[in-house]
Amino acid sequence: MREIALYIHVPFCIQKCRYCDFVSYPYLQPESISDYFKVLTQELQIRTENDKLQNVVLKSIYFGGGTPSLVSPEILNDFLLLLRQNFRFSESIEITVEANPGTLNSKKIREFAHLGVNRLSIGIQSFQNRFLSFLGRAYREKEVHNLLTELIDTGLFLNWSFDLMYGLPFQTFSDWKKEMEHLLMYQPPHFSLYNLTLSHQVPLRIFLKKHLALFPGQDWEASIYRWTQQILRKYGYRRYEISNFAKPGYECLHNLTYWRNQEYLGLGVSSSSYLGGIRMRNASTLSHYQKRIKNCQSPVVTKDILNLKQKLAEEMILALRTSEGVETEKLFKTYPESLVQEKLIQLEDFAQSHFIHEREGRWILTSRGTLIANQLFLEILD
Ligand code: SF4
Numbered sequence: 307m308r309e310i311a312l313y314i315h316v317p318f319c320i321q322k323c324r325y326c327d328f329v330s331y332p333y334l335q336p337e338s339i340s341d342y343f344k345v346l347t348q349e350l351q352i353r354t355e356n357d358k359l360q361n362v363v364l365k366s367i368y369f370g371g372g373t374p375s376l377v378s379p380e381i382l383n384d385f386l387l388l389l390r391q392n393f394r395f396s397e398s399i400e401i402t403v404e405a406n407p408g409t410l411n412s413k414k415i416r417e418f419a420h421l422g423v424n425r426l427s428i429g430i431q432s433f434q435n436r437f438l439s440f441l442g443r444a445y446r447e448k449e450v451h452n453l454l455t456e457l458i459d460t461g462l463f464l465n466w467s468f469d470l471m472y473g474l475p476f477q478t479f480s481d482w483k484k485e486m487e488h489l490l491m492y493q494p495p496h497f498s499l500y501n502l503t504l505s506h507q508v509p510l511r512i513f514l515k516k517h518l519a520l521f522p523g524q525d526w527e528a529s530i531y532r533w534t535q536q537i538l539r540k541y542g543y544r545r546y547e548i549s550n551f552a553k554p555g556y557e558c559l560h561n562l563t564y565w566r567n568q569e570y571l572g573l574g575v576s577s578s579s580y581l582g583g584i585r586m587r588n589a590s591t592l593s594h595y596q597k598r599i600k601n602c603q604s605p606v607v608t609k610d611i612l613n614l615k616q617k618l619a620e621e622m623i624l625a626l627r628t629s630e631g632v633e634t635e636k637l638f639k640t641y642p643e644s645l646v647q648e649k650l651i652q653l654e655d656f657a658q659s660h661f662i663h664e665r666e667g668r669w670i671l672t673s674r675g676t677l678i679a680n681q682l683f684l685e686i687l688d
Pocket residue numbers: 318319321322323325326327328330371372373406429
């Protein structure tokens with residue numbers, strides 16, 4: 307049976323964070339969400355037909371954003387029912403909702419759990435007000451603690467995660483230690499750690515240009531990353547992807563689908579899909595997305611059919627992100643020998659510089675390689 311993952315993008319937020327380049331819009335009225343879900347329902351019908359998905363089994367559903375925790379339990383319930391009518395759910399299906407503090411309370415946590423949501427991923431970014439305010443987050447430290455306390459008190463979610471961000475202006479080692487103390491106080495089963503990256507379009511980019519010296523810089527970030535890994539290991543966390551840590555058994559099934567280069571369908575504005583070896587992307591603005599659906603058109607605006615060389619490079623990059631690494635035997639089974647040999651020479655070069663190592667037929671990034679992973683990936687793509 308063909309199993310796929312499903313991503314649903316919910317592009318509404320209380321306010322736009324100053325570093326955000328995701329597709330998200332200010333949440334002005336509840337109707338914007340209910341209208342959006344009506345359009346999603348239409349997209350589901352169009353895509354099921356166009357992409358021949360009538361017989362697939364869903365292994366994970368991920369409501370990402372944006373701030374999906376703004377969605378009411380009633381709307382979520384209707385949409386999950388619709389999904390059940392269209393697809394089979396695997397017995398061990400993982401259903402994640404991304405949430406932000408200030409948009410979820412114990413009542414809603416209970417309602418989400420009742421609907422079958424079994425994983426929450428909370429965008430915290432920092433436990434300290436001055437960083438939250440600098441980033442333009444819509445909540446403060448008190449709301450973070452309230453949400454985590456309520457989540458733990460309900461006892462309904464065994465599987466949950468939160469994100470923290472490092473590399474912020476004025477951030478010192480002692481600031482980061484405080485973040486880690488909070489992390490270890492709550493000990494989420496899963497945890498993501500990102501450094502602040504600013505694309506050209508975001509307001510904080512102007513600040514970065516003017517005040518570069520206020521940012522702690524790459525060396526500081528590298529030492530923080532190494533230190534954090536050591537601490538987390540002592541508490542039973544395993545880094546299973548460059549930015550993701552989990553206690554055993556709590557790795558995110560949905561994200562593993564991406565890194566294992568397996569199939570997924572993305573619904574909603576700007577979502578990506580990977581089906582039958584084709585990468586697809588939906589219209590990237592809400593108005594364009596809605597217009598296409600209202601005209602009964604597919605929202606997919608780009609389709610890339612990868613050749614074998616591109617597929618191989620992508621598969622290697624995705625696998626190198628994870629602690630599973632690249633399995634040599636699998637490459638030889640899937641791709642022409644000459645292409646694989648060419649790439650293995652590249653991996654051997656990386657190994658000579660101690661950026662990766664080979665263990666039991668798998669190539670895995672070393673800690674050193676993790677810090678320059680993006681450069682290595684560009685070379686693999688070349
Ligand atoms: S909450 Fe997330 S998606 Fe929304 S504006 Fe902030 S960073 Fe962007």
